[in-house]
Amino acid sequence: MNISRALADFIVRTEFDDIPAYVIENQKKSVLDAIGITFGASTLGDGCREMIDLAQTLAAGGAGEATVMAYGMRLPAIWAAFANAAMAHGLDFGDTHDRSTMHSNSSSFPAALAVAEQMGGVDGRRLLTALVLGSEVCIRMAMAAEVNDISYGFYPPTIFSSYGATAAVAKLMGLTAEQIVSAFSFNLCQSTCSSELMNNKQTVVRSIREAFTARNAILSCCMAQRGLKGFDAPLEGKYGFYHAFLRDQYTPEKVLDGLGERWEAAELTYKVWPCCFGNHSPITATLQLLREHDLSAADIRHIEVEIGPPNIILCEPLEEKRNPENAINGKFSIPFNVASVIVKGNVTIDSFSDALLHDPDIRALTAKIDYVYHEDWPRGTETWATVRMDTDKGRFEKTVKSPFGTPANPMDAAAFEAKFDSCAAKAACPKTKEQLDAIKSAVRRLDTLDDIAELTALL
Numbered sequence: 035m036n037i038s039r040a041l042a043d044f045i046v047r048t049e050f051d052d053i054p055a056y057v058i059e060n061q062k063k064s065v066l067d068a069i070g071i072t073f074g075a076s077t078l079g080d081g082c083r084e085m086i087d088l089a090q091t092l093a094a095g096g097a098g099e100a101t102v103m104a105y106g107m108r109l110p111a112i113w114a115a116f117a118n119a120a121m122a123h124g125l126d127f128g129d130t131h132d133r134s135t136m137h138s139n140s141s142s143f144p145a146a147l148a149v150a151e152q153m154g155g156v157d158g159r160r161l162l163t164a165l166v167l168g169s170e171v172c173i174r175m176a177m178a179a180e181v182n183d184i185s186y187g188f189y190p191p192t193i194f195s196s197y198g199a200t201a202a203v204a205k206l207m208g209l210t211a212e213q214i215v216s217a218f219s220f221n222l223c224q225s226t227c228s229s230e231l232m233n234n235k236q237t238v239v240r241s242i243r244e245a246f247t248a249r250n251a252i253l254s255c256c257m258a259q260r261g262l263k264g265f266d267a268p269l270e271g272k273y274g275f276y277h278a279f280l281r282d283q284y285t286p287e288k289v290l291d292g293l294g295e296r297w298e299a300a301e302l303t304y305k306v307w308p309c310c311f312g313n314h315s316p317i318t319a320t321l322q323l324l325r326e327h328d329l330s331a332a333d334i335r336h337i338e339v340e341i342g343p344p345n346i347i348l349c350e351p352l353e354e355k356r357n358p359e360n361a362i363n364g365k366f367s368i369p370f371n372v373a374s375v376i377v378k379g380n381v382t383i384d385s386f387s388d389a390l391l392h393d394p395d396i397r398a399l400t401a402k403i404d405y406v407y408h409e410d411w412p413r414g415t416e417t418w419a420t421v422r423m424d425t426d427k428g429r430f431e432k433t434v435k436s437p438f439g440t441p442a443n444p445m446d447a448a449a450f451e452a453k454f455d456s457c458a459a460k461a462a463c464p465k466t467k468e469q470l471d472a473i474k475s476a477v478r479r480l481d482t483l484d485d486i487a488e489l490t491a492l493l
Contacts, residue, residue, distance in 0.1 A: 074457030076104035079124020081238030118144035119248035142168035172198025196225035199251035219264020315419035342411025
């Protein structure tokens with residue numbers, strides 16, 4: 035089964051009118067979410083300011099082809115994409131596909147937006163089509179995996195998202211199917227991410243990682259556009275992607291099943307809390323228990339959180355997760371996020387400040403939080419969690435499979451807009467309410483814009 039060519043053919047033949055309206059509306063929501071998060075990360079994201087400076091230096095005075103959001107500057111497209119993608123995941127607040135655990139728009143949007151600006155005259159329908167296809171390719175490639183490849187030394191979200199970004203850019207550029215297969219090949223030769231990031235609490239890789247994928251996607255497509263030849267089967271070949279990263283433990287049919295008929299790109303969770311998605315079921319369960327039983331931090335004797343793969347990284351090493359020293363480790367800690375919700379009532383973009391990371395009340399409660407790990411839980415249960423509380427008022431338990439923000443339990447419009455506003459308020463170059471309203475309006479009308487410059491001029 036030639037997955038590489040089948041995906042390439044799908045990208046080439048699919049046009050805006052082939053995509054259901056509900057998928058397009060969801061993609062517009064993703065765009066607005068991404069803009070708000072990028073604004074917030076411009077000042078709050080670990081390493082983001084340094085990455086912007088680096089992009090500006092490496093651009094070496096090159097043509098201002100594309101916008102660096104929140105900074106009021108323009109750089110060559112590849113470096114604008116690099117800069118924006120560094121911020122795209124900086125708050126760990128972006129949309130997520132539950133069953134694949136992918137952030138399928140995290141590098142596709144920065145890469146596609148930069149290329150569309152560089153090309154000029156690109157309308158909103160064309161951009162939205164490219165973004166939907168990028169998201170779909172990323173998710174479907176990841177859903178075929180039968181193993182958690184973290185144990186092999188590779189960190190999957192960024193690796194899979196690189197192929198989505200490549201697909202989105204290829205669609206915008208109008209590459210042929212043969213050229214897209216070559217672009218996948220060139221991406222294979224560049225894109226990776228080490229699981230070692232989990233063992234280093236000081237690294238900023240978790241925050242800025244998508245910068246690599248957006249840059250690589252553009253370079254891969256430019257190489258293919260110029261006629262450079264890659265491999266015939268970069269994904270499924272004998273030594274291709276699935277062999278190298280998954281040791282051939284995948285089901286190829288899952289990539290193509292219902293392709294163009296069932297749209298995984300519409301099944302996205304919009305995060306309510308700015309932390310690793312594995313925290314969201316424990317947070318949801320904790321909030322429900324607090325409300326149902328009128329509990330406070332003073333009532334808590336002990337908490338046990340039951341989790342499965344891959345969320346062990348949110349609980350181990352336990353003492354480090356109970357006492358995170360920086361924002362990245364706080365975002366990847368179930369004990370910290372559960373304790374924050376109990377003590378402070380919520381987890382917000384300000385929850386990972388140095389003061390709150392070292393808040394004595396939060397730390398006193400994290401010491402009472404343990405976990406139970408089920409290594410045998412199968413794929414598809416990544417969002418599941420059970421929280422058990424031993425309190426002065428009794429013993430209580432709550433299991434959550436679809437946390438707040440998922441398609442089965444979505445945010446309402448007011449909560450979504452509040453999320454955007456709270457992130458946008460942190461932008462390096464702050465926007466007025468009128469400017470933010472104009473951005474919201476342009477995104478909601480994106481499928482009617484004759485030129486995306488109407489939107490990018492506002493960013």
